[in-house]
Amino acid sequence: MSSSLTNWASQIIENISQLILTFVSLDDQIVLLSLSPSVAGISKAAMEDFETAAPYTLLGFLIRGGDGDYSGFMMDYAERVKNALLWVGLFSITFLLLQKLARLVRLWGQGSRIPGPPSPSFFGHSKLIADRAVGQNMIGYLSKVHEKYGPIVRLWMGPTQMLISVKDIAMIEEMLVKAEDKLPLIGRAFRLAFGRSTLFVSSFNKARRTRESLEVYMNKNLLERLNQVPGKVVEHVLERFVSIIAKDVPDSRQVSEHMASYILGASMFGDAFLNWSNASLYEELLVTVAKEACFWDSYRIPPFWSRRYRRYHFLCTRLKELNKDIIGESMKSRNVAGKEDGTTVFIDAIMFGGSLFHGKTKKHHFSDEEQCDNILGLIFHGFLTTASLISSILTRLALHPELQENIYWEIISLKKTSKFDPSDVQKMNFLLATMYESARLLPPGPLLQRCSLNHDLKLKSGITVPAGAIIVVPLPLVHMDYSVWGKDADQFYPQHFIPKTCSHKDGMLDEHEASKEITSELQIDGSFLSFGSGARSCVGQKFVILALSALFASLLDSYEIRLHPGSDNDPKARLDGCCVQLHPSPNIVFIKRNKT
Ligand code: HEM
Known part of the structure; x- marks a missing residue:
């Protein structure tokens, strides 16, 4: 068994060197090692040349198989490649999902440390705000939650989207200096009507x-x-x-x-x-x-x-x-x-x-x-x-x-x-x-809007505003304080x-x-904003x-x-x-x- 393996390996090494020479002599008609000659881009004439000129090349071995049963080997090979690709895909997707989940758990953790009302449903407050009565008077709603929860309030707009409203002048100043980005929505809104x-x-x-x-x-x-x-x-x-x-x-x-x-x-x-x-x-x-x-x-x-x-x-x-x-x-x-x-x-x-x-x-x-x-x-x-x-x-x-x-x-x-x-x-x-x-x-x-796309914002008060959170300043509340x-x-x-x-x-x-x-x-x-x-x-x-x-x-x-x-x-x-x-x-x- 071990001697047949050694033979097999030495044959492969020999074939690789021959294969390189054959590749050179076959112009560009062979594109790459592939499962079928037609897929590999090998013309029929080239194939015949190939078989007579290099009967023991690696490609020849793969196509004909060591003992002539090449289809079984190729199937096996294709199966392994497919499985390997599936595993790589599975690992990548799992990794991305875990990363997202970790970010979400972090967001929930950070959010829970900022005062604010509990989320009323899976859709959070976005559903509530979409309600005509509340949506028409978003500032009135923010005023109520600020009264109850203080100068910085967190609202969940959905499971992954957090809105932070700030009313305190010192905090606003700090936030508007540190949060340098705008919501992506704003760029999109302008692009829709007028281009870039x-x-x-x-x-x-x-x-x-x-x-x-x-x-x-x-x-x-x-x-x-x-x-x-x-x-x-x-x-x-x-x-x-x-x-x-x-x-x-x-x-x-x-x-x-x-x-x-x-x-x-x-x-x-x-x-x-x-x-x-x-x-x-x-x-x-x-x-x-x-x-x-x-x-x-x-x-x-x-x-x-x-x-x-x-x-x-x-x-x-x-x-x-x-x-x-x-x-x-x-x-x-x-x-x-x-x-x-x-x-x-x-x-x-x-x-x-x-x-x-x-x-x-x-x-x-x-x-x-x-x-x-x-x-x-x-x-x-x-x-x-x-x-x-x-x-x-x-x-x-x-x-x-x-x-x-x-x-x-x-x-x-x-x-x-x-x-x-x-x-x-x-x-x-x-x-x-x-x-x-x-x-x-x-x-x-009525609302100043900002966000920090890539970095969390650490405020002097000890609060951390997570990257990507929508930050708003309800101007009427600040201007009528x-x-x-x-x-x-x-x-x-x-x-x-x-x-x-x-x-x-x-x-x-x-x-x-x-x-x-x-x-x-x-x-x-x-205080004028x-x-x-x-x-x-x-x-x-x-x-x-x-x-x-x-x-x-x-x-x-x-x-x-x-x-x-x-x-x-x-x-x-x-x-x-x-x-x-x-x-x-x-x-x-x-x-x-x-x-x-
Ligand atoms: C009464 C008139 C205006 C008001 C109340 C106003 C208000 C604002 C506000 C609130 C912002 C966002 C600021 C922030 O997020 O901190 C802004 C941004 C901006 N305004 Fe005005 N604006 C006025 C007129 C103008 C005019 C006439 C121009 C120029 C022709 C202008 C150019 C800009 C630009 C370029 C920005 C974007 C800055 C950025 O995103 O980096 N604004 N404006």
């Missing part, structure tokens, strides 16, 4: 470089343009207003959508946007897509079979086309102007320099298509949030005429010393405080942002103080506050905003689509000031 974005992606590492350059760009170049934009936007808005009131009395929401699209369009695309014949259509599509986006984004797999979805997709495609169109117009006007003036630097920086939106590596720059998607994603986020904030400001001003008088007083005071210039808004503390207060009482997005904002926390009161020590009338700054950073003279700390905070905070914050202040200064310089007689004067905050709005949106009118 370098900004609103989940991984912070992927967004970091683009964020940094965009922030520098917005705080420098876009703000420099503020002197030119607001006056023109007010003119356009009022022109449109006149055409709307010929048919209907506009509500603050319609006016705010119009203002938001014009202020963003004119800042980003320059005068080309103001002269563009499709500007109204672009705005209409933005509004329609924005209304539907949140609904369709809730689907894991988009329902391509639904006619309504296909219509939505069509509108997104049309919006993309118009976006390309206005980018083209903006670039054309740059060529006509023949110089890089303020009106087109934004588009230049993106489309030509390629320096604004970076690719994944230094060498990789995005294609024009990807750059257009990035611009649209930015406009979409900016439009939704800015329109919601403008609507809130318009409503507050219409409901509180005394606020308008304070702001008008600031404008008049400035005019006494020099000709009013929109960039002077940096000196108008009361106006700035009105912007912040509107954003505080009605943050466009009596212990932070005082007993009038739920009231609209711009003085919340004006330091008590400010000696100027209604908080207006003198020339010297105003030259400092805008926010340094207002009382803005970690409408623009987020930490690693992924909004890069448009400074631009929006100054642009809207300039816009309202230009408007209030010439007009008073009034409630239309009979209009509702007690609107309530309600989540509408992706943003919070006041409902019902009051009808407003602009009355020309008598400046005699």
Whole structure:
């Protein structure tokens, strides 16, 4: 038995050396050792050559078998290979499952150490929140659980998904610095409507470089343009207003959508946007897509079979086309102007320099298509949030005429010393405080959302938030916390942002103080979170506050905003689509000031 084995082994070794030679002589017709010659890619002629030229090769042995019974050996061999593969597969799957199970057990263990209500069912609280009554008032539900379980609360959204809600300012600050990623859902939501974005992606590492350059760009170049934009936007808005009131009395929401699209369009695309014949259509599509986006984004797999979805997709495609169109117009006007003036630097920086939106590596720059998607994603986020904030400001001003008088007083005071210039808004503390207060009482997005994709977060309090948990900050609870904002926390009161020590009338700054950073003279700390905070905070914050202040200064310089007689004067905050709005949106009118 042992001698036959030795013979067999030596025959194999001999055959291997012959086989190598045979392989060389058979060109490339033999692909690899295989179970059947046809599968191995051996032609019939080659097979005959092979058998006569190398009757004792390894391949020959395998095909013919040592004693001529090759089929039995091959079957046995195939069986062993199959079994080996099955075992490898089984081990890999078991290993992966065990890994997942270990992660799950760890998650449950970590979760059980964070206070929170027990899971009501296998589906956790997601089923509860999907319930209309609770879902509509998610903040109310979070308020109740925070009251019962403390400033950090854990909710199970299913057996594998944990939601952590944080209400304590110090914890929020720490969490927003440490949790640098966003929920993957956010990236998907934007991709569905507008393609790829370098900004609103989940991984912070992927967004970091683009964020940094965009922030520098917005705080420098876009703000420099503020002197030119607001006056023109007010003119356009009022022109449109006149055409709307010929048919209907506009509500603050319609006016705010119009203002938001014009202020963003004119800042980003320059005068080309103001002269563009499709500007109204672009705005209409933005509004329609924005209304539907949140609904369709809730689907894991988009329902391509639904006619309504296909219509939505069509509108997104049309919006993309118009976006390309206005980018083209903006670039054309740059060529006509023949110089890089303020009106087109934004588009230049993106489309030509390629320096604004970076690719994944230094060498990789995005294609024009990807750059257009990035611009649209930015406009979409900016439009939704800015329109919601403008609507809130318009409503507050219409409901509180005394606020308008304070702001008008600031404008008049400035005019006494020099000709009013929109960039002077940096000196108008009361106006700035009105912007912040509107954003505080009605943050466009009621929940800040973050996560840490790869690492657990160890908080100073000793709590560990597991990687992948959804972290939310319920802004209304933080912004209406009596212990932070005082007993009038739920009231609209711009003085919340004006330091008590400010000696100027209604908080207006003198020339010297105003030259400092805008926010340094207002009382803005970690408890104001409408623009987020930490690693992924909004890069448009400074631009929006100054642009809207300039816009309202230009408007209030010439007009008073009034409630239309009979209009509702007690609107309530309600989540509408992706943003919070006041409902019902009051009808407003602009009355020309008598400046005699
Ligand atoms: C009233 C207007 C706006 C509000 C209330 C707002 C609010 C926010 C909030 C809450 C976030 C998430 C912050 C966080 O998770 O900590 C955000 C992110 C962002 N915002 Fe805004 N935003 C506004 C306007 C704008 C505008 C006009 C732009 C630029 C044109 C802009 C650019 C961005 C960008 C690029 C991000 C993403 C940052 C990232 O994911 O890394 N925002 N914004």
